[in-house]
């Protein structure tokens with residue numbers, strides 16, 4: 588292995604072809620169609636091999652965020668507001684475009700205000716001067732940042748549900764921005780890549796306040812899908828990836844739920860194998876994070892309102908929930924540093940793969 592990251596040369600072509608197919612067959616074609624038809628990348632990437640051994644990808648870095656987010660985050664409360672501000676402040680520092688989607692909704696606890704947070708990085712630097720919003724192929728990474736309200740549990744913090752996924756996203760966004768703005772790598776981020784816009788969406792009100800139902804759950808995602816639909820913005824959403832219930836030692840690897848996007852799981856498996864072959868991951872071979880097998884059934888989560896609008900979705904969630912799910916045992920004790928660090932690296936490599944030459 589030479590000093591350069593050959594990952595893309597080895598795995599990239601297969602993935603890019605498959606991804607292009609997803610983009611071209613997604614139901615709503617956009618004026619950007621031409622972009623998806625540019626020639627396939629064939630050159631080796633010039634990222635130094637150690638980009639995935641950077642301090643910013645460490646567990647310590649994850650914990651900085653987790654220590655703030657890993658507390659009660661029930662919508663309408665003070666600590667929820669604090670965490671919301673922390674997330675906004677983080678992306679402000681990174682200079683991503685920020686918009687919020689604020690609304691109120693009736694719940695069994697009365698009228699509650701919810702706030703979805705949307706952060707966007709346009710790879711062609713279009714975002715400031717393009718009104719109303721750059722209409723480009725967007726890949727969405729979604730998560731929910733509220734924690735579930737329990738009348739009978741005092742300190743439910745939802746470590747995997749979804750404090751850890753939020754912390755992972757903040758960490759990845761920071762490192763990706765660092766690479767994107769680094770003059771050494773600038774030329775590698777391509778205007779010709781299939782995805783030209785990355786968007787992180789932090790949904791509010793994913794959890795139900797009482798028993799889960801169509802009306803008591805997914806407050807934030809239902810509202811935003813409807814709003815984006817009315818604004819004609821859903822057609823630019825080419826992939827919607829949702830991470831939930833992650834951070835603990837998985838009982839079994841993450842499987843895929845949708846045939847249309849199974850290529851992402853194949854890619855995750857390839858990236859994970861690549862990391863393992865080069866001793867760059869932490870988890871042993873017997874306990875991989877990803878599987879290219881299909882999960883049974885489907886899990887209701889924030890992707891549903893987007894799936895119903897024909898957006899190709901990738902749902903990263905264990906098909907069997909751990910026993911501590913929705914109990915106060917879902918706290919820092921269950922977080923597995925190796926699983927966290929490996930996922931961070933895998934997602935960073937995926938980001939690079941979809942947005943570089």
Ligand SMILES: [Zn+2]
Nearest residue numbers: 735748794913
């Ligand atoms: Zn939950």
